[in-house]
Amino acid sequence: MKPTEKADMKYTNQRVEILDFLREHEGHPTVDDVYDGVRKKLTRISKATVYKNLKFLTEKGLLEEVNVKGVSRFEANFIPHHHLICRECGMMEDFNSEQLLDYSMKIAEEIDGFTIVSTSTNFYGICKKCKECKEKT
């Protein structure tokens, strides 16, 4: 937990560990991933606490939430980026393109009646693994 980010909230062990976990794991962890990870340090933490904190921290703007196939995933990454999403297995990977961000935001500026804060492009397709699997059959 960096001292620079003193948001208006109580810094409980649970909250700090959840934030730290997400900052150390970039792979879009699910709630269960966070729960399992944090439980290694705080063995008595409850899943409800994880849920409550993930929601709280998302509302505070400290986390981003994405939903793939009905499951919430979280990230503490503040650099805007895009996603590669596999239509087969739901696998999700970050993908960076400064150009595309710039381009999207330029288009966003021209939209009326909607104040755009951020953009994110999802690239849907088939990942290497699933493609190889399919070719075998």
Next chain:
Amino acid sequence: MKPTEKADMKYTNQRVEILDFLREHEGHPTVDDVYDGVRKKLTRISKATVYKNLKFLTEKGLLEEVNVKGVSRFEANFIPHHHLICRECGMMEDFNSEQLLDYSMKIAEEIDGFTIVSTSTNFYGICKKCKECKEKT
């Protein structure tokens, strides 16, 4: 139901009504929206049937599924497009930009190990309604 689209499947009343409903309602209906809509014509349809068909039709490629705030929404719109999503109320609106699609697909072609089929950019922000609401307080 257009006769041009004879996919390899049985055309039950339920299935046809679900497809027709989605073709007539462009506002990203939820499962419940579809259920309520279709039930006006087929009063005895079950929600399980709606679920099964939405999944089936999505796998057949006749529908697109998007997930906002943990709830699935469906569309029968085959023209690729983008979305304006309100961070406050979850409201979702279509947004078209041929330029952005072209640009994204051009970038997609350069991605290794992932076969990109389509792209979709989400513009996150605050809709007019929510903005006015917030300004009042």
Next chain:
DNA sequence: GTTAATGCAAACCTTTTGCAAAACA
């Protein structure tokens, strides 16, 4: 000391599943 957060269990909501009956091709 006051306020906010935790942990537990129960509740909730969305989605899936199993299976006998019915509908389609």
Next chain:
DNA sequence: TGTTTTGCAAAAGGTTTGCATTAAC
């Protein structure tokens, strides 16, 4: 007729909530 689909109810996730206890400030 053979196969797929339906409808019902039950189950299975994922997520939220209520409330007494505990921790933070």
